[in-house]
Amino acid sequence: MIRKAGLVLGLFVLSLPALAKGDVQAGEKKAMMCVACHGADGVSSVALYPSIAGQSEAYLVQAMQAYKKGERSGGQAEIMKAYVSGLSDEDIENLAAYYAQKSKPGQ
Numbered sequence: 435m436i437r438k439a440g441l442v443l444g445l446f447v448l449s450l451p452a453l454a455k456g457d458v459q460a461g462e463k464k465a466m467m468c469v470a471c472h473g474a475d476g477v478s479s480v481a482l483y484p485s486i487a488g489q490s491e492a493y494l495v496q497a498m499q500a501y502k503k504g505e506r507s508g509g510q511a512e513i514m515k516a517y518v519s520g521l522s523d524e525d526i527e528n529l530a531a532y533y534a535q536k537s538k539p540g541q
């Protein structure tokens with residue numbers, strides 16, 4: 435039983451790098467619709483909007499999927515839900531790859 439749990443956990447950890455497969459160029463094209471709130475390079479100039487540049491690709495995918503599925507909801511999350519609801523899983527991966535390779539704010 436314990437060995438089985440270890441195997442499942444091992445497979446999960448191994449599958450994490452597989453998330454990092456987005457296409458940066460394709461993501462850059464889609465990012466046009468994000469600029470107004472998240473800034474030209476993913477560094478926001480509006481205090482209420484988060485900077486997303488330089489976050490890990492896996493985290494960005496996870497965050498966008500959570501808005502899409504309604505796992506992040508209420509308040510400002512509703513804004514994001516509207517923007518990601520029309521994106522495919524591939525769009526989300528590409529956008530994540532694009533923002534992940536940008537420099538974090540102040541760097």
Ligand code: HEC
Binds near residue numbers: 468506509510529
């Ligand atoms: C109208 C403004 C607006 C637009 C356009 C917009 N966002 Fe957002 N975004 C927000 C706000 C506000 C939040 C914070 C929501 C919350 O409180 O969960 C957010 C949060 C996020 C987060 C989570 C950040 C974190 O640290 O958890 C990601 C990732 C993200 N946006 C990506 C995008 C992408 C990619 C696009 C373009 C497809 C986009 N956003 C378009 C306003 C916007």
